[in-house]
Amino acid sequence: MKEVIEELEKRRANARLGGGVARIDAQHKRGKLTARERIELLMDENSFEEFDTYVEHRCTEFGMEKTKVPGDGVVTGWGTINGRVVYVFAKDFTVMGGSLSETHARKMTKIQDMALKNRAPIIGLFDAGGARIQEGVDALGGYGEVFTRNVMASGVIPQISVIMGPCAGGDVYSPAMTDFIFMVRDTSYMFVTGPDVVKTVTNETVTAEELGGAKVHTSKSSVADGSYENDVEALLQMRRLMDFLPSNNRSGVPALPAADSADREDHSLDTLIPDNPNKPYDMKELILKVADEGDFFEIQEAFGKNMITGFARMEGRTVGIVANQPMVLAGVLDSDASRKAARFVRFCDCFEIPIVTFVDVPGFLPGTAQEYGGLIKHGAKLLFAYAEATVPKITVITRKAYGGAYDVMSSKHIRGDLNYAWPSAEIAVMGAKGAAEILYRADLADPEKIKARIDEYQRRFANPFVAAERGYIDEVILPHGTRRRICRGLNMLRNKTLENPWKKHDNIPL
């Protein structure tokens, strides 16, 4: 027995070294941690249990039988984050560049299967060179197996990808099908084809950073949902994110003991809306002042900034926040903002996370760029997502809710549960000036007459009461009581039961 134990210790020690000390040092020199170090940071202390530590590839082509390393370029297993079960795989760049072989893929699918079967989230840490070319189609087949499982798990358990090094070719599509992608600035990049191929095919000269760095994917392509300064910052933030997320689509949201009282009033909100309707204000102030402890985990902070999406807690329980941001493009709905919010709303609906929407929207963004870019279909995504969502939906209109955008932003008409408006709300087809100029075209030449018309429209519609008279707004509330109203509302809606008609799946305008 003693010898076997010695053998085990030896093998373990050997496996833990991955690609060896020299490669670990090289990894550190690049500013990156090793797969096992990353898992250590992600999981509760001593909670990680590794599987398939000794798995080796079986390839015999191109002399591969001589280069075998236990673990085969990926570390897999499970552990806990603040006591909640999480499955994890981490690509090990020190072992054959983390390249994907048949056995490597099999280790991943084993973990994916367990996560799905046991209904717990799965986190993938990416830092790898793509398919192991020596294995040819075996590697491609492996990818396919991983992809299928990503799709099967989608909407059942949260799947999160953190890109912490290269991620190219076949490797990008597994993260692409997960719920959230996060990147590490300066050390990670993602693309389907790298700079060399780009140069050959399109004659474009571009660096890996310019083609697929964190900045590009968080602000331009919207492939990534956030980025962090380094590995440590990223992984500790993943722990923070996991505290917001449910374990699966049936578990309900996790709850933390709340230190913040539900009836906390904030009188400074009464002056949040400037007197001048064209002056912006920061919607994030409202979010931070309403949420428990001012704790807000923003999703896609750098993209489509005219829309804010992210997680917060109310009385300790997770909610998804969607809000127009008047500071950017007056909070207008454009294609980017619509797509961003639509995906977020659908995530919340998948996982039974109630949605709180703050509305200050002047309408959809006009122009050829938007129309050619398919604003109709992108806007429809958000409309569709809100309308189909069956989770509790609370809406607060702070200022403008104009035109079709009013309907889209979780209005009563698309099954909003509680629709509140601040006294400063203006719910109308459009702003008073635009409306008067269309209705009274004949008066356009006379500035005094048209001003009177604008004032008239302003008096009639630039308020929440017309909508409230019709029951489209349940109550006009004072800004300082917003948190109390939302907390009460969420409690009242705790047992909301609403089912959509049976369908194989819907046909959202993708």
Added chain:
Amino acid sequence: MFKKILIANRGEIACRVMKTAKLMGIKTVAVYSDADRDAVHVEMADEAVHLGPPPAAQSYLLIDKIIDACKRTGAEAVHPGYGFLSEREAFPIALEKNGLVFIGPNPKAIAAMGDKIESKKAAAAAKVSTVPGYMGEIRDGKHAVEIADGIGYPVMIKASAGGGGKGMRIAYNAREAAEGFELARSEAKSSFGDDRCFVEKFIENPRHIEIQVLGDKHGNVVYLHERECSIQRRNQKVLEEAPSPLLDEKTRKAMGEQAVALAKAVGYDSAGTVEFVAGQDRSFFFLEMNTRLQVEHPVTEMITGIDLVEQMIRVAAGEKLPFKQPDIKINGWAVESRVYAEDPFRNFLPSIGRLVKYRPPEEGRFGNVTYRNDTGVEEGGEISMFYDPMIAKFVTHAPTRLEAIDAQADGLDAFYIDGIAHNVPFISAVMHHPRWRSGKISTGFIKEEYPEGFKPRVPEGDELANLVAVAAAMDHNSNSRRRAITHQMSGQQVRFAKRRMVRIGDSERLVEVAGGNGNPTYVTWLKSDGTRGETREIESTWTPGEPVWRGKVGGKQVSVQVRPILNGCEVQYRGIKAPAYVYTEREAALAALMPVKEAPDLSKYLLCPMPGLVKAINVTEGQAVQAGDNLAIVEAMKMENILRAERDGVVKKINCKAGDSLAVDAVILEFVA
């Protein structure tokens, strides 16, 4: 006594006057501009009258509108506060014509003291010690040199109509005197439309000491001792105290009596201030007399126990002063900090905007220390570009100077403001500056002690230990809460390492944390050899989300401002401002492997130094510029700020145009690298 008075001012001073009026049972009327519609002084008043658009010239300076407001509301008297109309003789004259009372001095006294040259003549006539100098008009540069030679160098050449440092030159020799005269004269001409200048002795390492006087309409005048206001930045007072650490009884009495003599000479009949410049040898010379309630009047109130506003109102109503000179004693020491919306980390550039959070320390008497905060804003209010950027005057009173300073330090630790940049970190750091604490100060203090601008203090010693303890306790508290999340796997208790590596700025300390969960937390320092060092007990009711951590560390009361950042918080305490992280030992070891990234090279960019409006872009793309060239003009707080090239270069790209409004740090233009 009046039944109702109007306060022709805004902000903290309007609130300050109303506070006393309310105590006296007098109804109050506020006036306001469009920008102040929701301001605290409007809310506080019994009635409020709208004056006009935000610029003062179209609102707070309109005498007719204020008189009209009095008539509409039935106010019998007007308190002008400071600034605005307070020292315009036309105002009391107009009020009187309309049968209204001015709560301030008579117009003749205002006129007599309003002109710098005239007031000096009056002071000399009243045998007030004046700075040796030439009061007549100076003909030319040669004349200026003659006079300067006569006085003895260094001399100061100053515009008669001047103020705020404009039209002022110091000369150490004849050549400088000739040059300085020409420069001062042309500046005076362009700034004030009046090119008269005078020359006087320049006092080195001067201190600014002023005497508060109070007179009634029956010829009685007393002095309420002195205030020292030597801590100034560009002639703007920042810290004030009463009494002055410089004066002895003899000097105090001499200054007080001279101030009273001057006040009597001009028939002064309200609260006023006689300003002196003092040498380190306690020589003192008359500077000017301010015929109004001063910003810094609270320190005098705190040491004398006399409510100056109340006395102003009473004497205006014709009452006699209720005390005589011997009744006025000095009790303890008071220090005032002016909390300004100015960014100390950006050379004190003004900052405007919404007060997203505004939590001043609680007012009141705590043991033998009194906290007082004169303010005219509240959370959710606005620091507007139209008016003075002062947010509050934070005053502490204690038996001794050092106790009052320590009370300032404690209070400022808890003075939490977010949304705009402010000078709390700076004044907080000054409270720990040995020279300020020693009292060996001069008006050059800030320039001499912070020649390179202000940087936060580096945490060390006991302050570092307190921050380590607080950070570790907060982390411990937050961990135990997260450990209580629902949906945990059963059969496994979540454990956290007790050992923590606490990083405050660049310092790291290894500690062990115990206790907590409603009981005191104990933080024990671990030495590098593994032995246990000091333990501090921490007691606090702080919960996450509260902006100020308050509690006891090792039995002592501590307040630390905490602003959340990723995986940690930024702590602000005793003029220290640093990121704080609490790691496990393993996390710390791995974090140490992370690359230190160099801050991006911003020298290629012209950044907008403050939120403001682009007035002009004075270069074009491709243009070669030299260091010092005027690149752009940004307007903020009604001030046009010229942005100049820091070095030679070529403009690559311009990102904005005139009329754009920019956030702080927005890139205005880029240079070719």
